[in-house]
Amino acid sequence: NSIKILFGIGYIEKLGNEAHPLGGGTTAIDRISNSDFIVSGSVLHDPSGFYVTAWYADRDFDARTSLAPGSGLCVVNPGNPNGCGDVEAWYVNVGVYRRWNDLGKTSIYVDYLNSQGGFEGTAWTGPTAVGASFINDSEADVWGFGIVQKIDAAAMELYFDYKHAELDVQNCDNATGLVCQNQNLEDLDRVLVGGRIKF
Numbered sequence: 001n002s003i004k005i006l007f008g009i010g011y012i013e014k015l016g017n018e019a020h021p022l023g024g025g026t027t028a029i030d031r032i033s034n035s036d037f038i039v040s041g042s043v044l045h046d047p048s049g050f051y052v053t054a055w056y057a058d059r060d061f062d063a064r065t066s067l068a069p070g071s072g073l074c075v076v077n078p079g080n081p082n083g084c085g086d087v088e089a090w091y092v093n094v095g096v097y098r099r100w101n102d103l104g105k106t107s108i109y110v111d112y113l114n115s116q117g118g119f120e121g122t123a124w125t126g127p128t129a130v131g132a133s134f135i136n137d138s139e140a141d142v143w144g145f146g147i148v149q150k151i152d153a154a155a156m157e158l159y160f161d162y163k164h165a166e167l168d169v170q171n172c173d174n175a176t177g178l179v180c181q182n183q184n185l186e187d188l189d190r191v192l193v194g195g196r197i198k199f
Contacts, residue, residue: 004044005040010035035063049098049105059087089115104150113142136180138168154197161192 013035039054095109116139146161165188172180 002046003006004046005041007041008039010036010038010039018102029034034059045099049096051097052093053093054091055092057088060085087117089113104152106150107148108145109147110145111143113140115140115142133171133173135169136172137168139168141166155199156195156197157196159193163192164188 017122036057036059038055038057040053042051042053044051091111091113093109093111095107097105097107099105141164142163144163146159148157148159150157167188169183169184169185170180173185
């Protein structure tokens with residue numbers, strides 16, 4: 001009845017150990033086991049062209065690394081006993097997709113992404129680092145808008161996309177994890193303009 005629905009769900013599990021040298025003849029085992037769960041869906045009202053697309057993703061690290069502090073990513077130490085932090089993200093895109101001209105259909109949209117985690121346990125070497133510190137908490141917010149114009153005669157799409165990203169990070173001392181501070185990071189703006197031909 002003029003409403004189209006698409007839905008998908010997926011699960012990925014990665015298991016394995018990788019050995020790499022630390023220097024001085026020593027070697028550590030980097031346990032990179034993790035699992036991903038992803039679900040997505042889209043709803044389109046065909047007569048009006050109004051649509052909503054959304055997805056949710058979650059990555060869990062079963063184990064990460066036993067590397068010494070400062071020797072790599074996601075170090076295990078007294079301040080960060082769990083290694084890599086889990087990642088949770090969701091995204092939504094709302095727009096209109098319909099024909100307004102003879103060239104082809106046009107899509108006009110706004111979108112938003114929120115991601116929590118993913119940087120936890122990685123080394124922080126910024127100018128305001130608390131000693132030899134690691135990232136304890138992180139969150140990213142990205143919003144934007146754009147337009148895509150199809151040109152049916154040339155199997156081409158022309159697009160414009162704007163994104164504004166904000167990242168909040170807290171770093172803590174490696175030795176104890178007790179001395180922490182929030183970082184005032186600069187926002188990022190990106191404009192993407194281009195086209196593609198399908199063949």
